[in-house]
Each structure stands twice: as C-alpha cells, then as structure tokens.
Amino acid sequence: MKKTFLFSTALLLAVGSFTSSCDKYAGGPGISLRSKKARLTGDWKLNKYTTNDVEQDLSNFGVKISLKDDESYTAVTTYYLLGQQQNSSSSGTWKFNDDKTKFITTETGSNNPDTVEIYKLTSKELQFKFIDGNDINIQTYVPQ
Secondary structure, three states, X not given: OHHHHHHXXXXXXXXXXXXXXXXXXXXXXXXXXXXXXXXXXXXXXXXXXXXXXXXXXXXXXXXXXXXXXXXXXXXXEEEEEOOEEEEEEEEEEEEXXXXXXXXXXXXXXXXXXXXXXXXXXXXXXXXXXXXXXXXXXXXXXXXX
16 A cells, blocks of 8 residues: 555656646646647637737637748738728748747748747647737737
8 A cells, every 4th residue: 555655646746747847838738749839830810919908809800820830931911991801911930939938930031030929829729928018918819
C-alpha cells in the first residue's frame, strides 16, 4: 500500500508540473496535443474586438486571414464605400518569437514587422492582445 501511495503521489506531481508548464497563453489552453503552429495555421475570420473589456461583435464584418504552414499569410478586408463592396488585401510572412508567445507579421515590401501577443490559441479560437496607448485590445478570430 505504501508503494501505491508513493507511486500515486509521484504521478500526481508529475502531471501537475507538466500541465502548469504547458499553460503558455493567458487565455488558454492549459494543454494541447496539437503543436502551436498546427493550431495557428488555417483560415480565420475576425469575430469580435474587445477594448478595455468593451466587446464589439464583428461576426458580420469582413476581415479574414489565411495563415499557411510555410509561414506566409494573406489578409482580406471587405467593406462598403458609397454602397459598393470594396476589398483590401495584403500578404506577407508570419512567425513566432523565440518562446512562441508573440505573433510577428511582415507585410510584403515592408521592413517593419508588426508584433502582437498571442492571448489564446486553440483550434476553435485565436486571440491576439495588444496595447494601444492606455487601451488594452483583444482581437478574437474563429475558423472560417
């Protein structure tokens, strides 16, 4: 019985330390079997935008990003100007920083990368967090 108790305690400590070390993003997940790159790549649509805890529903707004496995991206924004649909697009490269807590994009033709914090990264939700002056902003994307 003493061996069972020691084994159970050791197993509990090992699992506890493993799951706490996997909690890289403030918004989650605590643990995932898919790599960060596998969860990030794909087609995403902007769903909501939160500034200082005030949420705006953007599910009907047309911002879509496609993140490829080769670390290239395309982004398309659809909007209406004088009643006519317009599209604006950009493309470039993306990468993680060294500890994979930040998402860095560089638009084609630019030498100025943009960096945002990855707040949440699951297969069903992607959140980027950034500070603009005194405002804390979170962009929430869902799969297309």
